Structure formats: C-alpha cells, structure tokens
Amino acid sequence: MKQDRILLPTRGIRMTDAMKLAAEHGRAWRSNAVRPMGDGANVRAIHPTATLEALREAFGGPLPDIPQEGQGVIRDLIAAAEPGLVGNTDAGFHAWVMGASHPVGVAADWLTSAWGQNPGIYQCSPAACTAEEVAAGWLLELLDLPRNGSVGFTTGATMAGFTCLAAARGEVLRRAGHDFDELGLAHAPPVKVFVAEDTHVTNLAAIRYLGIGNRDVIRIATDAQGRMVVPLLARSLSDTEGPKIILATAGHINTGAFDDFPALADLAAENDAWLHVDSAFGLWARAAPDRKARTAGLERADSWSTDGHKWLQVPYDSGFAIVRHPDAHARAMDMTASYLTQSPEGGRNPTQFSPELSRRARGFAVWAVLRALGREGVAEMIERHCAAAELLGDLLRDLPGVRVHNDVVLNQLAVSFHTGDGGANVTAAMEERLNLDGRYFFRTASWKGETVLRVSVISRETGVADIRALAACVDREWSAIRTT
Numbered sequence: 142m143k144q145d146r147i148l149l150p151t152r153g154i155r156m157t158d159a160m161k162l163a164a165e166h167g168r169a170w171r172s173n174a175v176r177p178m179g180d181g182a183n184v185r186a187i188h189p190t191a192t193l194e195a196l197r198e199a200f201g202g203p204l205p206d207i208p209q210e211g212q213g214v215i216r217d218l219i220a221a222a223e224p225g226l227v228g229n230t231d232a233g234f235h236a237w238v239m240g241a242s243h244p245v246g247v248a249a250d251w252l253t254s255a256w257g258q259n260p261g262i263y264q265c266s267p268a269a270c271t272a273e274e275v276a277a278g279w280l281l282e283l284l285d286l287p288r289n290g291s292v293g294f295t296t297g298a299t300m301a302g303f304t305c306l307a308a309a310r311g312e313v314l315r316r317a318g319h320d321f322d323e324l325g326l327a328h329a330p331p332v333k334v335f336v337a338e339d340t341h342v343t344n345l346a347a348i349r350y351l352g353i354g355n356r357d358v359i360r361i362a363t364d365a366q367g368r369m370v371v372p373l374l375a376r377s378l379s380d381t382e383g384p385k386i387i388l389a390t391a392g393h394i395n396t397g398a399f400d401d402f403p404a405l406a407d408l409a410a411e412n413d414a415w416l417h418v419d420s421a422f423g424l425w426a427r428a429a430p431d432r433k434a435r436t437a438g439l440e441r442a443d444s445w446s447t448d449g450h451k452w453l454q455v456p457y458d459s460g461f462a463i464v465r466h467p468d469a470h471a472r473a474m475d476m477t478a479s480y481l482t483q484s485p486e487g488g489r490n491p492t493q494f495s496p497e498l499s500r501r502a503r504g505f506a507v508w509a510v511l512r513a514l515g516r517e518g519v520a521e522m523i524e525r526h527c528a529a530a531e532l533l534g535d536l537l538r539d540l541p542g543v544r545v546h547n548d549v550v551l552n553q554l555a556v557s558f559h560t561g562d563g564g565a566n567v568t569a570a571m572e573e574r575l576n577l578d579g580r581y582f583f584r585t586a587s588w589k590g591e592t593v594l595r596v597s598v599i600s601r602e603t604g605v606a607d608i609r610a611l612a613a614c615v616d617r618e619w620s621a622i623r624t625t
C-alpha cells in the first residue's frame with residue numbers, strides 16, 4: 142500500500158500531465174503582453190505584485206510527508222511564483238542587462254530538461270556534447286574570434302570570467318617558471334591583475350575565487366566613459382614586476398563603452414601579460430557588421446568571457462568562456478579519473494573547459510537559438526537595439542534638465558534628471574514614476590558620483606516604436622515632475 146502511494150504520482154500519465162500543464166501554461170504566459178497598470182484583464186505585470194511575506198506564505202507550509210500529485214504541484218507552483226516574477230522578457234524591461242529567453246531556446250531548454258542529459262563527458266551524452274561542439278564553432282565564427290580557440294559553456298559571464306582567469310593565472314605563472322599544477326599558489330610569485338577602477342563587480346569576485354587578494358589587484362583610473370586610461374595602465378605595468386593579467390571591458394555596464402583594445406593589446410604584448418576581456422554583452426557587437434568596428438583590436442586578446450543569456454537571448458543559464466590557448470584552458474579545468482573514460486571516437490569532453498562535471502546540457506539551447514536567429518537575425522537584433530538606444534539618447538538629450546552621461550556607442554544609456562536653479566538630481570523620483578506606468582521596469586545606479594537611470598536596450602523584441610513610446614512617457618512624466 143505504502144509502496145503504491147510513493148510510486149504512483151511520479152510515474153506514467155500523471156507525470157506527463159504535469160509536463161503538459163507546464164508547457165501550456167508557459168506558452169500562454171509568454172503570449173500575454175504586459176499592459177499599463179489597470180488596463181485590462183488577462184495580462185501580467187512587469188513588476189512583482191506580491192510582497193516577500195506573501196511569497197513566503199505562498200511557497201511556505203510544511204514539507205509534505207507523502208508524494209503530491211504532479212499536476213497539482215505545478216498548479217501550486219504557478220500560483221505561488223507568478224506574483225513574484227519580474228518581466229525581464231518584456232520589451233519595457235530596461236533595468237539591467239538581461240536577455241529575454243528566445244522562445245525557441247525555451248523550447249530547446251524544455252527538451253533539455255525532459256531528456257535529462259549530463260554533458261560532463263562525451264560518453265554521458267554524445268548528443269549534448271556534439272551540440273555543444275558545433276555551437277562552440279558557430280560562436281567563434283559569429284564573433285570572429287580565433288577559430289581554433291576553445292569554448293567552455295558556463296552558468297554566465299561570472300563563471301566564464303572565472304574560467305578564463307584560471308587559464309590566465311596558470312599560464313602567466315607557467316611562463317614565470319612556476320608549476321601551478323604541482324605547487325599551487327604557495328611559493329608562487331604574486332600574479333598582478335590590472336583592472337579598471339569600476340570593473341564589473343563579478344570580475345573582482347572571480348579574482349578572489351582564484352586566490353588573488355586585493356593587494357595584487359591594481360585599479361586603473363577610468364575616463365568619463367569608464368575606459369581605462371591607457372597611459373596610467375602603461376605606467377603601472379612598467380612599474381610592476383612578475384606575472385601579469387590585464388582585465389579589460391567590452392561593453393561597460395553603465396555606458397556600453399569599449400576599452401582601447403589596440404593600445405591594450407600592444408601593452409599586453411610588450412609586458413608579456415595575458416589580456417582578458419569581460420565582454421558579457423559587448424562582444425556581441427562583433428556579430429553586427431555596422432557595430433563591429435567598435436571592437437577593433439579585441440580579437441588580439443587571450444580570452445573573452447561573455448553571456449548567452451544576455452544579448453543572444455538564450456534562456457538562463459548560459460555563458461561562454463572563450464580562450465585563445467586551448468591547452469591553458471584545459472590545464473586549468475581538466476578533471477581526470479579512471480571512470481571518466483575518453484570516447485574512442487574522440488568526441489568533446491566539456492569538463493575540460495568549464496568548472497563542473499555534472500551540469501545542464503547547455504549546448505542544446507545555444508545551438509537552437511543560433512539556428513533560430515541565424516547570422517542575420519543576430520545582426521538585426523544587435524543593430525536594432527543599438528539604433529534604439531541612440532534614438533532614445535537623441536530624444537532625451539533635448540528635454541530640459543535631462544543629462545545623457547555617456548556617448549551612446551552600444552545599447553546602454555546613463556541618464557539623470559535635474560530640476561530648479563541648483564539642478565537638484567531627481568532621477569530617483571523619475572524612476573518611481575516610470576515604474577508606476579506599469580509598462581516599464583527601471584533601476585538607478587550611482588555613476589561618477591551622480592544618481593543615473595540606467596537604460597539597457599536588450600530585450601529581444603524591443604524596437605524603435607517601443608523606444609518612441611518610452612520617450613513620450615518620459616516626456617510626460619518629466620513635465621509632471623517639473624510642473625509640481
């Protein structure tokens with residue numbers, strides 16, 4: 142009796158009913174557009190509507206003693222989760238650089254879960270490993286990076302950066318005569334990492350995970366766009382002995398700016414430094430012929446970390462650690478054990494390129510989105526987002542008291558709003574009003590001492606019409622603030 146109760150709900154028809162409900166509901170959820178507050182039923186909010194207390198209550202309750210019926214579990218999950226979801230798949234989401242999970246990627250991801258594959262080594266899932274191998278080749282081609290480079294599929298740019306920097310750490314130490322694999326960091330000469338003073342916080346985390354402390358992180362001042370000041374970097378490099386890594390940025394989080402890559406690549410060569418580029422979203426400019434020139438020189442780097450779940454719109458989680466030197470990459474990540482046997486056919490062993498053994502078969506969704514968009518689809522989307530950001534910059538710059546802080550070179554804007562003779566910064570009030578509209582999701586940040594509204598144009602479908610509507614909304618709300 143007890144046995145029946147345990148087995149039945151997770152077997153056969155009841156299980157497929159749960160999957161069917163999830164698929165139908167997911168499809169309907171993605172088809173419902175976000176609407177302004179109070180405008181019609183059967184729509185969903187771009188902002189969470191539930192409080193933390195309500196969410197805790199909805200998800201809460203005791204851990205069940207006995208198995209629950211599958212469809213009911215999924216129904217309860219939907220009811221508990223949806224009031225707490227954020228509409229980052231919607232065209233009006235501009236707060237952070239987050240992609241919109243392409244529907245074909247979502248479909249591939251559903252299959253990935255259904256198939257339950259583990260791409261640790263080729264023999265665990267020849268299909269998953271081969272999809273990854275092919276997608277890796279397509280990425281190198283699309284991004285025009287060294288075709289014989291290696292690509293690790295990671296959770297995101299944070300772990301992609303970690304992976305690339307692990308390869309860098311091992312290699313610069315090896316060049317300095319230190320056998321890292323044998324001796325670790327003990328007795329190693331300190332590895333110095335040169336970063337922009339406002340490098341993305343995840344880079345500092347990755348450096349720390351690698352056992353490199355603040356004392357060995359050399360922060361280089363940046364210009365108004367967030368680019369490292371090259372003469373300062375040059376001086377700092379020449380004043381520093383020992384193994385060196387330069388950590389540059391393509392696509393600054395607030396401004397979208399690109400470091401001066403030709404100069405940085407020269408400096409890396411002169412100083413025998415490894416050049417790594419955090420290009421979580423900026424790397425995708427290389428896939429858009431009209432934007433590619435902005436990345437010139439970046440291809441001379443040793444490694445690049447980027448995301449699939451940002452501009453490529455692959456569902457979470459998806460990042461890529463791309464390394465010019467596959468040997469250094471594999472040395473940093475490799476795991477060998479007698480039971481993890483190589484395929485006699487010589488297929489890809491993904492564990493050589495990312496810091497995990499068992500993990501999601503991330504390659505399927507990447508392969509599917511690259512096919513669904515194709516080279517032209519990716520280029521069109523990147524170009525459209527960049528053109529939309531430029532247009533928004535032009536429209537906002539004309540408004541009285543509005544300051545666009547950055548040169549709009551990519552998809553990012555940093556905007557502040559000022560009232561009165563003293564020009565008081567009232568950007569937080571504008572953020573609140575725009576969010577109350579219900580179509581938009583915004584957040585502010587502090588940039589070079591000013592509170593700015595960060596505008597990322599990254600959601601898959603966002604286009605010129607959305608941006609014109611947004612500019613009209615900003616105009617209306619800004620007039621209301623100025624006249625009160």
Ligand SMILES: Cc1ncc(COP(=O)(O)O)c(C=O)c1O
Binds near residue numbers: 341448
């Ligand atoms: C420039 C930059 N680097 C790194 C990251 C970290 O990426 P992820 O959140 O995918 O790990 C981000 C995320 O916003 C970013 O914008």
